[in-house]
Amino acid sequence: MDLRQLEYFVAVAEERNFTRAAQRVHISQSGVSAQVKRLEEELGAELFDRSARTAELTAAGRAALEHARAALAAAGAVGQAVGEITGLLRGNLEVGMVIGCAVTPLFDALAEFHRAHPGVELSLREDNSDRLVDDVRHGALDLALIGTEAAPEGLESFTIISEPLVAAVPAGHELSGEVSLHELAAHPVVCMPAGTGLRAVFDRACARRGVEPVIALQASAAAAIADLARRGLGVAILSESMAAEFPDLTALPITGVTDPALLAITWRPGATVAARELVRSCREAFRTSSDHASRKEPTAR
Known part of the structure; x- marks a missing residue:
């Protein structure tokens, strides 16, 4: 059994005609018939009922068709994968x-x-x-x-x-230790804009607890958020590792924010x-x- 025999078998099954199958695979009808006959001999069963005007699958043919298609698809995937690896030279x-x-x-x-x-x-x-x-x-x-x-x-x-959010504040800020979202809501907040992962985590946590924080300022860079907080313009909402980059700010755990960033x-x-x-x-x-x-x-x- 080889892939060529499976290809011809599938072509006849789909065209329901040996002549049209031969035209599809670009060889003679006798070549298609011979290869399908050889496949039947190897399998020990007739795949087509040749007594009708069209080539109708037998029970054995119907059982074989799905697997033949899968084998051809797998062989094609092998060739495609190798071709794509070769194609890494460009693109x-x-x-x-x-x-x-x-x-x-x-x-x-x-x-x-x-x-x-x-x-x-x-x-x-x-x-x-x-x-x-x-x-x-x-x-x-x-x-x-x-x-x-x-x-x-x-x-x-x-x-x-994967890490928690923290509230980062400068020295002397009235917030200290662990802070709740309700405590944060009493202060202006500096955070990343909507559409960012940190903001999504923060917004979801606030919505779950019915908290409406005052978003005073927004910035896309952690350094900008930290600098705004450093100047007293709001409490910075950052991830734990981001806050660690700014040792002059104190990172406070936020209770009630269960999802990590x-x-x-x-x-x-x-x-x-x-x-x-x-x-x-x-x-x-x-x-x-x-x-x-x-x-x-x-x-x-």
């Missing part, structure tokens, strides 16, 4: 990154991918997470680094960071081989970064 990848989030391992992954596949043109652009997710869904981006409250529905993703890489199911290779590079870069941070942690303490 382009569109990558998105959430605004104000310079994550070194992502840049390491892009550099490693570029060294391995220099013929692939890489493009990188910033936007808020909601738009990045939409662009990945609709094919405008191949993959994106996003901030989110949950894995995007209908997309593949892996989480890089996530940083994730996301891409479409069935992405190209090039995109999947870049995802692999991202996984490795972030794993290496995490391992390196873990090894340094005892020294840092």
Whole structure:
């Protein structure tokens, strides 16, 4: 049994005629008939009822048809995968990154991918997470680094960071220790704009508890939010690791915010081989970064 026999068998089954099947596969009718007959001999059963004017499948033929189609599809997928790997010598990848989030391992992954596949043109652009997710869904981006409250529905993703939100305040601020959302609502808030992962987590938590915070100012970069809070213009809402970058601010745990803020890489199911290779590079870069941070942690303490 070989793929050619399966191809001819499927063609006859779908055309219900040996002559039309022969025209479809571009060989003589006698060639199609001979190969189908050989397949029947190997299987030990007739696949077609040849007594009618059309080629009708027998019970054995109907049982074999689905598997023959699957075998041909699998063989085609093998060829496509190899072709796509070869195609990595050319083409382009569109990558998105959430605004104000310079994550070194992502840049390491892009550099490693570029060294391995220099013929692939890489493009990188910033936007808020909601738009990045939409662009990945609709094919405008191949993959994106996003901030989110949950894995995007209908997309593949892996989480890089999962951590709580904190309220960051300058020295001497009246808030201290753990603070509730209701306590926060008594103060102006400085946070990221709608469409970002941090803002989505914060808004959802407030809505669940019927809290309506006063959003005094918004900024897309953590440094800008911290600077505004430092100047007394509002309480900064940041992730735990973001707040740690500003030691002159005190990070206060927020009670009532149960969902973590996530940083994730996301891409479409069935992405190209090039995109999947870049995802692999991202996984490795972030794993290496995490391992390196873990090894340094005892020294840092």
